[in-house]
Amino acid sequence: MSRPAESRKDTVKEEGGVLLEVDGLQVGYRTGRGFMRAVDGVSFSLGKGRSLGLVGESGCGKTTVGMALLRLLPPNGEVRGGRILFEGEDLLRKGEEEMRRIRWNRIAMIFQAAMNALNPVQRVQDQIAEAILTHRVSLSRKEAFDQVEGLFRLVNLPVERMRDYPHQYSGGMKQRAIIAMALACSPELIIADEPTTALDVIVQHQILEETRNLQEELGISIIFISHDISIVADVCHEIGVMYAGKLVEYGSREEVFGDPRHFYTRALLASFPTLTGEKRDLVPIPGETPSLINPPQGCRFCDRCPEAGNRCRLQVPDWLILSPTHRVLCDRCQG
Amino acid sequence: MDLWKFIVRRLIQVVVIFFVILTALFLLFRLAPGDPVERMVDPTMTPEDAQRLVKVLGLHEPLHTQYGVYLKNFVQGRFGTSFHYGQPVEDIIWEKLPNTILLFTTAIILSALTGIALGKIASWRKGSRVDTWLTIGSLATHTVFLPWLALILIWIFAYRLGWFPITGMISEEVWLDPDAGIWVKTLDVAHHMVLPLGTLFLIHFGSTLLVMRSSMLETLKEDYILTARAKGLTEKAIRNRHAAKNAALPVVTGVGLSLAFSINGGALTETVFTWPGIGRELVFAVSQSDYPLAQAAFLLIALVVLVSNVIVDVLYAYLDPRIRY
Amino acid sequence: MGRNAIDRTEVEYRISRLHWLDHFREGWSIFIKNPLGKIGLGLLVLFGLMAACSYIPPLLDPMYRPMVGVDPEIASSVGPSLRHWLGTDFMGRDILSQLLAGARVAFMVGVSAAFMTVVLGTAIGMSAGYMGKSLDTLLMRLADMVMVMPTLLFVLMVSALFGQLDIWVIVLIIGLFRWPGVSRVIRAQTLSLKQRPFVEAARVAGAGHLRIIFRHIMPNVLPLAFLYMTFRVTSAITIEAALAFLGFGDPGTVSWGMMLQWVWRTGHMFKAPYWLLPPGICISLITLSFYMVGRAMDEVLDPRLRKEEEAS
Numbered sequence: 001m002s003r004p005a006e007s008r009k010d011t012v013k014e015e016g017g018v019l020l021e022v023d024g025l026q027v028g029y030r031t032g033r034g035f036m037r038a039v040d041g042v043s044f045s046l047g048k049g050r051s052l053g054l055v056g057e058s059g060c061g062k063t064t065v066g067m068a069l070l071r072l073l074p075p076n077g078e079v080r081g082g083r084i085l086f087e088g089e090d091l092l093r094k095g096e097e098e099m100r101r102i103r104w105n106r107i108a109m110i111f112q113a114a115m116n117a118l119n120p121v122q123r124v125q126d127q128i129a130e131a132i133l134t135h136r137v138s139l140s141r142k143e144a145f146d147q148v149e150g151l152f153r154l155v156n157l158p159v160e161r162m163r164d165y166p167h168q169y170s171g172g173m174k175q176r177a178i179i180a181m182a183l184a185c186s187p188e189l190i191i192a193d194e195p196t197t198a199l200d201v202i203v204q205h206q207i208l209e210e211t212r213n214l215q216e217e218l219g220i221s222i223i224f225i226s227h228d229i230s231i232v233a234d235v236c237h238e239i240g241v242m243y244a245g246k247l248v249e250y251g252s253r254e255e256v257f258g259d260p261r262h263f264y265t266r267a268l269l270a271s272f273p274t275l276t277g278e279k280r281d282l283v284p285i286p287g288e289t290p291s292l293i294n295p296p297q298g299c300r301f302c303d304r305c306p307e308a309g310n311r312c313r314l315q316v317p318d319w320l321i322l323s324p325t326h327r328v329l330c331d332r333c334q335g
Numbered sequence: 336m337d338l339w340k341f342i343v344r345r346l347i348q349v350v351v352i353f354f355v356i357l358t359a360l361f362l363l364f365r366l367a368p369g370d371p372v373e374r375m376v377d378p379t380m381t382p383e384d385a386q387r388l389v390k391v392l393g394l395h396e397p398l399h400t401q402y403g404v405y406l407k408n409f410v411q412g413r414f415g416t417s418f419h420y421g422q423p424v425e426d427i428i429w430e431k432l433p434n435t436i437l438l439f440t441t442a443i444i445l446s447a448l449t450g451i452a453l454g455k456i457a458s459w460r461k462g463s464r465v466d467t468w469l470t471i472g473s474l475a476t477h478t479v480f481l482p483w484l485a486l487i488l489i490w491i492f493a494y495r496l497g498w499f500p501i502t503g504m505i506s507e508e509v510w511l512d513p514d515a516g517i518w519v520k521t522l523d524v525a526h527h528m529v530l531p532l533g534t535l536f537l538i539h540f541g542s543t544l545l546v547m548r549s550s551m552l553e554t555l556k557e558d559y560i561l562t563a564r565a566k567g568l569t570e571k572a573i574r575n576r577h578a579a580k581n582a583a584l585p586v587v588t589g590v591g592l593s594l595a596f597s598i599n600g601g602a603l604t605e606t607v608f609t610w611p612g613i614g615r616e617l618v619f620a621v622s623q624s625d626y627p628l629a630q631a632a633f634l635l636i637a638l639v640v641l642v643s644n645v646i647v648d649v650l651y652a653y654l655d656p657r658i659r660y
Numbered sequence: 661m662g663r664n665a666i667d668r669t670e671v672e673y674r675i676s677r678l679h680w681l682d683h684f685r686e687g688w689s690i691f692i693k694n695p696l697g698k699i700g701l702g703l704l705v706l707f708g709l710m711a712a713c714s715y716i717p718p719l720l721d722p723m724y725r726p727m728v729g730v731d732p733e734i735a736s737s738v739g740p741s742l743r744h745w746l747g748t749d750f751m752g753r754d755i756l757s758q759l760l761a762g763a764r765v766a767f768m769v770g771v772s773a774a775f776m777t778v779v780l781g782t783a784i785g786m787s788a789g790y791m792g793k794s795l796d797t798l799l800m801r802l803a804d805m806v807m808v809m810p811t812l813l814f815v816l817m818v819s820a821l822f823g824q825l826d827i828w829v830i831v832l833i834i835g836l837f838r839w840p841g842v843s844r845v846i847r848a849q850t851l852s853l854k855q856r857p858f859v860e861a862a863r864v865a866g867a868g869h870l871r872i873i874f875r876h877i878m879p880n881v882l883p884l885a886f887l888y889m890t891f892r893v894t895s896a897i898t899i900e901a902a903l904a905f906l907g908f909g910d911p912g913t914v915s916w917g918m919m920l921q922w923v924w925r926t927g928h929m930f931k932a933p934y935w936l937l938p939p940g941i942c943i944s945l946i947t948l949s950f951y952m953v954g955r956a957m958d959e960v961l962d963p964r965l966r967k968e969e970e971a972s
Contacts, residue, residue, distance in 0.1 A: 072565055103567035115558040121580050121656055130576075131566045165656040181566075352805050360817070367821035478948040480898065482905045483920060483940030486929055494930050592807075592841075596895075599812040603902055607924075617813060618906055621820040629820050633813060640808055 019221050020069075020189060021045040025082035027061075027068045034293040038064040040245040041082070046238075048188070051215055051222040053232030053253075055268065056242035059289055062225045065242075066191045069223075070107055071099050086189070105135040107189045108182040113175035114198035118166035124177050125162040131184045151180040156210065172203035179211065189221045196231060208234050229268050233257055238325075241265045244289050244300040251326030261320075261328040263305045299330070307332050337659050341652050342645070349641045356637050360630060361405050365398065409634075415627030419620070424631045428613060432635060434504060435612030438528065439601045439639070442535035447590050449536070450543025454586070455579055457544065458551035470548070473541030481600050485534045485607040492530060499530050502609035531608040538600055539593075546589045550582040557581070584655055591647035598640050613639075687883075687960040697956025703949035707763050707942075714760035724754045726761040726914040737932050747934040749919070750926045759938050762916040766897050766946055769831055769915070773896035776835030778889040781842025786881060788843065789850025790873055800847070803840035811837040812899050819908045827910035830903060834896050842888045846881055853877050883961055890954035894947040901943050916943045 027039040039061040046052050054062040067073050069084060071091065084091040086107070091099070111117035119127055128151065129144040139147075145162075152159050155176040166174060175195060182190050192211070196204040212235045215222055226232050232239055232253075239256040241249040241264065249262040260266045267285045287304035290296050299317050302308040309332060317331045408414070414424035457469040476484075493501040500506065509515050509523045554560070555578055563573045602614025609615065617632035619625075652658040691697040717724035723731045731744075734752040741747070746755040788799040815833050819825050825833075853859060854877070862872050903909045904917030907925070916939040923929055923936050 070565055072561065100567045100569065103565055105567060109562075109565045111558065111562060117558050117562045119559040119563070119577055119581070121584075121654070122577075123656075130568070134567055134572075165660055167657050168660055348804075352808060355805055356809070363818070363821060368823075474948065474951070478894070478944055478951055480901060480920075480940050480943040480947070482902060482924075483936075483943065486920070486924065486936065487940070490930055490936070595808055595810045598810045599899075599902065602810075602813060603906070606906060614813075617816060621816050622907060624820065626820060629817065633817050636810065636813060637808070640810060644808060 017048055018045050019048045019050075019087060020223075021083075021085040022065070022069075023083045023085065025065065025068060025084065026080040027064050027073065028078055028080060028292075029074070030076045030078060031293070035078075036292045037080075037245055037295060038292060039068065040292075040295065042242070042245075042247045043082075044238075044240055044247065044250060046189070046221055046223065048221055049215075049219040050238065051224060051236040053224045053226065053229075053236035053239045054242060055226055055229045055232050055239060057227055057289070059244075059292075060242040061245045062242050063193055066109070066193050066223065066225050069189075069191060070103055070109060071096075072103075072109075101135070104131055104182075104187065105185045106187050107191065108185065108187040110178055110182045110190060110192040110195045112194045112197055113171050113178060117178055118174065120166055123163055123165055124169070128177070128181045128184050131181055135185045147184070148180075151183055154183065154214070155180045171199050172207065175199060175203075175207055176210075179207075179214075183214070183218070183220075186218075187220065189223070191223045191225065193225045194227070195224075197226075197228075204231070211235060241268065244295070245292055246300060246329060248301065248329045249327070251323070251328075255323065255326040259322075259326075261322060261326075262301075262330050263307055264301050265328075267304075338649070338652060341659070342649055345645045345648055349645055353634075353638060353641060357406070357409060357634065358402075360634065361402060364626075364630070365401070414631040417620070417628040418625045419623050419628065424627050427628065428616065428631050428635055431611055431613045431616050432639075434610065435601065435605065435614060435639070438531055438535070438605070438610060438612060439598070441528075442532055442539065442601070443590065443594075443597060443643075445532070446536045446539035447543050447586065450540045451547050451579075451583055451586055453540070454544040454547025455551055455574070455582070457548045458555070458582075459574065461552065466548075469544060473544045475541075476537045477539075477541035477545070479538065481534065481538050482603050482607055484537065485531070485604055488530050488534055489607070500527050503527055504610050527610075531604045531610050534604050534608075535597075535600060539597065542593070543586050543590065547582060547586050550585045551578055554578045554582040580654075584651065587647060587651045587654065591644055591651070594640050594643050594647065598636060602636070687957075690960045691956050694956040694959055696952040697959075700949045700952025700954075700956060703945060704953060707946050707949070708767070710760050710763035711767050714757070714764045717754065717757040717760065724757045726753065726758040727912070729753050729757065737926075737928055737935060739932075740934050746938055747932070749922055749935055750928060755919075755935055755938065758914050758919055759916070759942060761914045762919060762939060762942065763946075765827070765900075765913055765915040766943075769827065769834075769900045770893035770897040770946075770950075772828075773831045773834040773838075773900075774889045774892035776832070777838040777892045777896075778842055778885050780835070781839035781888070782846050782878075782881065782885045784839060785843035785846025786850050786873060786877060789847040790854060790869070790877065796847075799843070803843055806837060807840040809837060811895075812902055815899070815903060816906070816908060819903075824911055825908070827900075827913045830900055830910065831896070834899050838892055838895060842885065842892065845884060845888060849881050849884055850877055853880055883957075887954060887957045887961060890950050890957065894950045897943065898947060916940075 022045070023043050025039055025042045026037070028035050028037045030036075038059075042061070042065060044052065054065060056062050064073075064077075067077070068079060069086075069091065071094075073079070079092055082092070086102075091102070094102070118124065122130075125145060125148050128148045129141065132144045132147055133139060133141070136144075148162060149159055152162060157173060157176050157180065161169070161173070166177070169177060179195070195211070196207055199207065208231060211222075214220070215235070222236070224232055224236050229239070229241075236253055239249075239251065239253050240247050241256070241262060243264050249256060249260070249265045256265060257269070260269055264285075285304055290300050290303065296302070296313070298311075298313040298315050299305070299308070302312040305312065311331060317329055319327045319329055320331065321327050412425050414428075416422065417424050417427055420427055453469055457466045460466045489501055493499045504524060504527050505520075506523055506527070509519060551574075560573060560577060563577045568576075598614070601612070602618060604610065605612040605615035606618045613632050613635055617629055617636065620629035620632055692701075714726075718726075718729070723729045731748065731752045731754070734744075734748050736752060737748055737750045738744070738752075739747045744754045744756065746759065749755055749758070784799050784803070788796040811834060814837065815825070815830060818833060822829075859872060859876055862876055867875070900909065900915060901917030901920070904913075904915045905921045905924070907921055909915060909918055909921075919935075919939040923932065923939075928935055
């Protein structure tokens with residue numbers, strides 16, 4: 001297949017081949033004020049057993065990407081272009097019935113524990129068993145509960161709490177339960193949407209560790225969505241930085257962290273405090289995100305970019321290929 | 336389990352509240368203009384009987400002694416003698432209580448279940464014609480004046496069409512017939528119950544429907560619905576298993592809050608349809624100045640409302656694990 | 661955050677920031693766009709006109725007086741005619757003038773009782789919410805007890821003891837009984853307002869409790885209080901009507917409930933639809949219109965209920 005070089009960066013992944021390929025995805029929301037282009041031409045691919053971190057501030061479109069993958073957009077959401085190839089099949093072309101079989105079974109989702117992601121009037125074990133029984137119809141309830149028990153052990157949850165209700169769990173336990181539920185059908189891909197936000201730091205760290213271990217053990221691909229780039233660096237092989245609906249930098253974790261090129265990425269890294277290393281001033285990023293209903297003509301970051309030039313405002317920049325795995329959406333980011 | 340503790344706690348509250356009502360009624364009776372003796376003693380009684388009654392009820396004693404006597408009598412179930420019937424009040428009200436409970440409970444349960452079921456459907460098809468008609472219908476029936484609705488129903492279905500009897504709970508012929516079996520009798524009661532039940536049902540199902548509908552719409556925005564959808568459940572499963580159970584909770588609360596209002600309606604319905612229940616006895620007793628009967632009927636109705644409240648609260652606690660655990 | 665959490669914050673923010681006139685204007689535009697609001701208000705205006713016009717027929721001719729008007733030619737219930745647009749009741753009195761007078765009574769009863777209920781409920785709710793602790797518990801226990809009482813039946817009992825009740829006594833009792841519902845809501849609102857930054861700021865600036873209550877909390881609580889007043893009006897009207905229907909109303913007042921009582925007790929139920937239908941329709945419609953107005957107001961106060969256009 002011939003494809004413009006800038007949109008198809010990563011060739012064969014290190015293990016097992018390509019699991020997911022997103023190509024020119026365009027998603028938006030119909031609002032009273034117009035069509036809001038939340039995701040405007042995003043492309044990346046993910047290999048089997050690999051993890052990708054999607055980072056960006058609120059409203060940059062990362063959650064929308066996650067939702068679009070499962071076709072879980074709200075009623076006013078609309079996919080306007082692109083393809084989502086999951087094991088070679090375009091998810092955007094599938095009917096609702098087919099999607100229902102794919103959901104959770106092959107692609108699962110981990111939500112924030114702080115959300116009301118668990119049904120308050122249903123026991124935790126029932127909710128997890130429900131996921132199992134929906135996709136493995138031949139199993140009996142007892143077998144499903146046995147599996148739930150196994151999952152509990154896997155995520156370090158006390159088995160005697162299986163019959164409890166969600167409100168009886170602490171924040172960390174709820175998050176683990178949500179993770180257990182996501183693993184219930186042994187999916188190939190898990191999308192984790194801010195899974196550690198609103199947890200205290202220690203628990204956060206534990207969960208990230210456990211997530212990483214699980215991922216390596218079970219060989220599941222993960223897309224980790226977060227606004228916190230430091231978390232993502234811990235867990236993910238590749239990192240994609242998003243801004244205002246566009247992917248602005250993409251590379252392996254070493255490349256993005258060690259050699260951030262896009263000014264937004266640099267600003268993101270500079271605005272996070274570190275315990276080690278030299279003392280720096282925290283640098284807030286001035287300005288506001290551009291309107292997504294009438295996006296600017298040129299680079300979307302130019303209003304806040306310290307190096308913005310005239311060309312930046314007039315034309316959307318091309319992808320700059322820095323290495324076979326590292327690319328950045330900018331003309332002036334040579335080094 | 337905590338549920339029992341909860342029930343016990345609520346029952347104690349009921350006793351306390353009932354006590355307060357009892358006392359309030361006592362004070363009201365003594366404070367009203369006129370002679371308390373006259374009120375409790377049937378004018379047609381012989382002087383000796385009257386004297387005996389006065390002694391039993393302690394009507395000439397100082398206030399606090401009267402109060403003690405009053406409470407003692409209440410606990411022993413003695414409310415005096417009805418002027419109109421000439422019988423002890425207790426006999427009358429215990430006879431009428433089941434009729435009220437039959438009508439009232441059936442109406443509440445039926446209208447709640449229907450409201451929940453239809454409200455669910457209305458929320459599904461929000462904006463469709465079904466929804467619009469259901470909403471309009473609920474609004475219309477909910478705001479109709481109950482006695483008037485009763486009259487209209489009687490006029491159309493009993494008078495004009497002759498499908499149902501105009502008044503009463505039973506047909507004498509059926510019940511006096513020695514050969515009539517239990518089925519025939521039950522059917523007869525049911526036949527008489529249709530219109531009063533229909534009246535109460537129409538008035539009440541609308542509000543449960545509207546509450547359920549808006550509750551469903553709110554619930555469907557919750558995060559766990561998104562989870563359910565992500566799990567690959569069918570829309571039907573999501574609606575019934577996840578949304579409806581949560582959405583029904585405010586409906587239960589609503590039913591509980593409106594119980595006092597409902598019993599007003601129950602009394603009105605009984606009066607218009609001459610259904611021999613306590614509500615009607617109260618109205619009748621008041622109109623006849625039959626104070627002993629009126630007082631007892633009122634207390635019993637208050638008790639019914641209190642106990643119903645407890646039942647609804649317990650039901651809610653059963654349905655919502657966040658309360659129990 | 662779930663959408664619900666975001667919307668809740670928005671409600672509180674809106675209340676605290678705008679001047680009340682802006683509030684009102686904005687609220688009005690939302691209210692008038694709502695079909696329920698339009699129809700409800702229209703109906704209320706209609707009933708208001710009826711009430712206002714109730715003085716006219718007796719001025720035209722003494723036989724149109726609702727209670728005591730006597731038509732020299734008619735002494736029984738007769739159907740509609742040019743002389744009597746809605747016919748006459750069993751004593752030959754004009755039904756239309758009774759209907760108009762009933763509108764006046766309905767407004768009087770409804771608004772007075774509701775006003776009383778809301779004043780009481782707001783005062784109690786604010787006190788309980790603001791003062792907290794034992795006062796709060798005491799008041800809420802009291803509210804629980806009063807809420808359990810069936811108002812209609814209680815008025816019946818009072819009537820049994822005190823004889824025929826004057827309309828204003830009825831209004832008073834109704835007003836005294838329906839406050840728990842209002843107070844609960846006001847209390848909840850007060851509790852949440854108490855935590856708001858602007859109240860904190862006032863306290864830091866040295867404002868006394870009374871000042872805080874009247875200047876800061878009350879204005880934000882009033883719209884809610886008004887909303888609940890509309891619902892209370894309907895229940896007040898209905899209770900008075902039911903009382904009159906049963907025969908315990910004020911015999912000197914012509915209300916719609918009284919008219920129904922006459923139809924029923926004189927056995928004209930099946931014979932005189934022109935007499936049976938109008939009062940019942942009026943009671944039902946006025947209840948409906950206040951309810952509609954209340955729902956439209958609800959939408960004004962709670963942005964969550966408005967048509968959603970934004971994406972999350």
